[in-house]
Amino acid sequence: MTGFKDGFLWGGAVAAHQLEGGWNTDGKGVSIADVMTAGDNETAREITDGIIPGKNYPNHEAIDFYGHYREDVKMFAELGLKCFRTSIAWTRIFPNGDETEPNEAGLKFYDDLFDELHKYNIKPVITLSHFEMPYHLVQEYGGWRSRKLIDFFTKFATVVFKRYKNKVKYWMTFNEINNQTGLNEWGLFTDSGILVQPGEDAEEVMYQAGHYESVASALAVQIGHEINPDFQIGCMLAMGPTYPATPDPKDVMKAERAMQASYWFADVQCKGKYPNWLKNYFNNKKFDLDITLEDLDVIKAGTVDYIGFSYYASHVIKADENEPVDYMTPMKNHEVKNPALVRSDWGWEIDPIGLRYAMNWFSDRYDLPLFIVENGLGAFDKKDTDGMIHDDYRIDYLRKHINQMKLAVEYDGVDLMGYTPWGFIDLVSAGTGQMDKRYGMIYVDKNDAGEGTLARGKKDSFNWFHKVIETNGADLS
Numbered sequence: 001m002t003g004f005k006d007g008f009l010w011g012g013a014v015a016a017h018q019l020e021g022g023w024n025t026d027g028k029g030v031s032i033a034d035v036m037t038a039g040d041n042e043t044a045r046e047i048t049d050g051i052i053p054g055k056n057y058p059n060h061e062a063i064d065f066y067g068h069y070r071e072d073v074k075m076f077a078e079l080g081l082k083c084f085r086t087s088i089a090w091t092r093i094f095p096n097g098d099e100t101e102p103n104e105a106g107l108k109f110y111d112d113l114f115d116e117l118h119k120y121n122i123k124p125v126i127t128l129s130h131f132e133m134p135y136h137l138v139q140e141y142g143g144w145r146s147r148k149l150i151d152f153f154t155k156f157a158t159v160v161f162k163r164y165k166n167k168v169k170y171w172m173t174f175n176e177i178n179n180q181t182g183l184n185e186w187g188l189f190t191d192s193g194i195l196v197q198p199g200e201d202a203e204e205v206m207y208q209a210g211h212y213e214s215v216a217s218a219l220a221v222q223i224g225h226e227i228n229p230d231f232q233i234g235c236m237l238a239m240g241p242t243y244p245a246t247p248d249p250k251d252v253m254k255a256e257r258a259m260q261a262s263y264w265f266a267d268v269q270c271k272g273k274y275p276n277w278l279k280n281y282f283n284n285k286k287f288d289l290d291i292t293l294e295d296l297d298v299i300k301a302g303t304v305d306y307i308g309f310s311y312y313a314s315h316v317i318k319a320d321e322n323e324p325v326d327y328m329t330p331m332k333n334h335e336v337k338n339p340a341l342v343r344s345d346w347g348w349e350i351d352p353i354g355l356r357y358a359m360n361w362f363s364d365r366y367d368l369p370l371f372i373v374e375n376g377l378g379a380f381d382k383k384d385t386d387g388m389i390h391d392d393y394r395i396d397y398l399r400k401h402i403n404q405m406k407l408a409v410e411y412d413g414v415d416l417m418g419y420t421p422w423g424f425i426d427l428v429s430a431g432t433g434q435m436d437k438r439y440g441m442i443y444v445d446k447n448d449a450g451e452g453t454l455a456r457g458k459k460d461s462f463n464w465f466h467k468v469i470e471t472n473g474a475d476l477s
């Protein structure tokens with residue numbers, strides 16, 4: 001017996017652009033992921049002006065799930081998954097984003113995929129927008145700078161809600177909608193299709209886009225519930241708690257500011273209103289934002305059913321003596337290492353207790369069910385002399401996180417719907433575009449240079465996670 005409820009959604013998570021490949025197959029349009037090159041730990045992914053021949057675009061082929069999904073789903077069933085989180089590539093349904101009619105071949109692909117999942121009693125959990133909006137909407141409308149995007153997005157949402165109303169129950173609107181609050185080029189592009197132009201205030205642009213997305217998300221929640229009242233529609237936030245570097249109240253306040261600056265999206269999507277600090281901040285900054293009273297009513301009426309979130313790492317922040325404690329002083333200039341923690345090969349601080357902390361933080365504030373829709377360790381895997389990958393480091397990471405998750409459920413009374421480790425089948429990293437930053441329990445034979453047979457294989461973590469699911473989390477050994 002564990003505290004995990006009957007029907008707990010043990011699963012695995014991916015996103016369309018990171019595994020499907022088939023980037024221009026069956027009428028699919030170019031997405032923003034299709035114009036991002038491969039990088040690595042030191043080199044940022046380049047966002048090119050359209051597709052430039054000769055450049056390496058890892059998402060174009062990815063792991064060709066588009067061509068392998070039947071055999072892959074069979075393996076997911078063998079793993080014991082109760083659910084499978086993926087996204088619907090917007091560009092398969094509306095290749096440019098602003099068409100009047102959807103692309104039937106794209107709709108058909110997801111019909112087939114969902115049927116295949118249901119064959120094995122695996123429930124699809126679907127993100128509507130996961131870093132893969134149509135590139136045409138960037139070129140033509142400047143991405144989410146434009147209010148028109150609300151119509152394009154809700155049209156897309158309506159089409160897929162109707163089409164899959166009997167095949168999908170669990171939905172999320174925008175993946176990691178709060179990534180853009182870091183104001184870096186990557187987050188603004190992947191979340192909102194925005195490249196900040198000279199003379200623009202990145203912060204103001206981000207708040208405008210974030211507002212339109214909040215309205216679009218709230219409309220989608222309302223539309224979805226009308227189409228099928230049984231739908232469970234959540235938000236999706238990147239959760240990485242920020243701790244103060246010391247008990248100095250300046251550091252504590254700085255950490256509080258960092259949390260506010262990132263999780264205002266949760267207030268908007270869960271409580272249906274902007275937090276007071278942010279309303280004042282908009283005024284103090286004299287931002288000229290298009291936020292109407294009607295929008296605020298929409299936001300109020302379209303609150304989510306649950307909080308989906310990713311959790312990988314925590315952060316530590318240190319106040320600067322010479323600077324006011326402001327909301328948007330860039331995190332990266334003030335982030336310090338946590339001496340209590342060790343880091344992954346990519347420098348992400350491994351903090352299982354932080355997951356319990358995050359669950360308490362969300363649960364106390366919003367009193368909604370939680371769904372951990374991403375968690376995992378990106379690592380270099382090496383084949384042993386027996387040709388197998390003995391990824392005990394990954395098992396150790398997952399075990400420690402599940403243990404904390406258990407404590408949050410059993411002792412803290414957190415209402416948890418499920419747990420879907422990220423990239424349980426190796427795929428293209430969103431941040432770096434690498435294949436060799438692996439999260440998988442299923443190995444895929446392909447490297448950073450794009451070489452490999454694409455053959456699938458089981459790592460040790462596969463059998464371990466199978467047992468965890470089978471015992472509903474009782475046996476983590």
Ligand code: P53
Nearest residue numbers: 015175176238310378422428429430431432
């Ligand atoms: P990668 C940064 C911080 C937190 C979550 O990330 C992030 C990122 C992106 O780097 O993204 C989520 O692949 C995202 C997934 C992504 C995964 O975390 O950079 O929802 O698409 O792949 C892991 O190691």
